[in-house]
Amino acid sequence: MKRFWFIFFIVSGLFLLAMETCADIYRHIDSNGVLHFTNVPTSSGYELYLKERTKKTWNRSTPTNYDKIIKKAQKKHGVDFHLIKAVIKVESSFNPKAVSKKGAKGLMQIMPANFKSLYISNPYNPSQNIMAGTLYLKRLFKRYDNKLALVLAAYNAGPEAVDKYNSIPPFNETQNYVKKVMETYDYYKNS
Numbered sequence: 001m002k003r004f005w006f007i008f009f010i011v012s013g014l015f016l017l018a019m020e021t022c023a024d025i026y027r028h029i030d031s032n033g034v035l036h037f038t039n040v041p042t043s044s045g046y047e048l049y050l051k052e053r054t055k056k057t058w059n060r061s062t063p064t065n066y067d068k069i070i071k072k073a074q075k076k077h078g079v080d081f082h083l084i085k086a087v088i089k090v091e092s093s094f095n096p097k098a099v100s101k102k103g104a105k106g107l108m109q110i111m112p113a114n115f116k117s118l119y120i121s122n123p124y125n126p127s128q129n130i131m132a133g134t135l136y137l138k139r140l141f142k143r144y145d146n147k148l149a150l151v152l153a154a155y156n157a158g159p160e161a162v163d164k165y166n167s168i169p170p171f172n173e174t175q176n177y178v179k180k181v182m183e184t185y186d187y188y189k190n191s
Helices: 002-021 067-077 081-092 126-143 148-157 159-165 172-189
Strands: 025-029 035-038 047-050
Touching: 067 081, 067 126, 081 126, 081 148, 081 172, 126 148, 148 159, 148 172
Parallel strands: none
Antiparallel strands: 025 035, 025 047
16 A cells, blocks of 8 residues: 555656656556656667647737848848748747758858858848848749748748649648748738
8 A cells, every 4th residue: 555655656757757847757566566657768678658738829029139131031022020020930930040950050040052042141130130021022022923822831831832832832831831920920910
């Protein structure tokens, strides 16, 4: 009975800890029948016991320190201020040093293959990055006859993918991206 209560308190404590820190909990029963819990499994014998809870929160606060650059890019390239800001929010969450798994860099997550054509010498320079990302959006608007969903899909998946499917490509990442940017854009326009 003591063992039951000991395990109960350990599991309860881990459960509460998991709720607080939002980390996956794994368990393993060793050859002696002892139950082990961890958030960092050390062998393949561990199985997922408690999945991390993710909070979906909308961060309504947005930095304004790039607004002057965004307005300048809007004026130069004719792309809506709120759309530029929405793309930045979704792409990098306003982190000028952001680097994606695929190598996209800066606030608007420009791929290195596009640096030359977009006149970027330093992708981490907010002004260069925002001007380049806005120029790219302008080119995509022209290519896709001002169809915003296709522009955003091409920004995320590349124009080749949009051209291949002649619509938003059937990639979950791209479909979610288009939806998220559209929602963020709508929020910025109406706030």
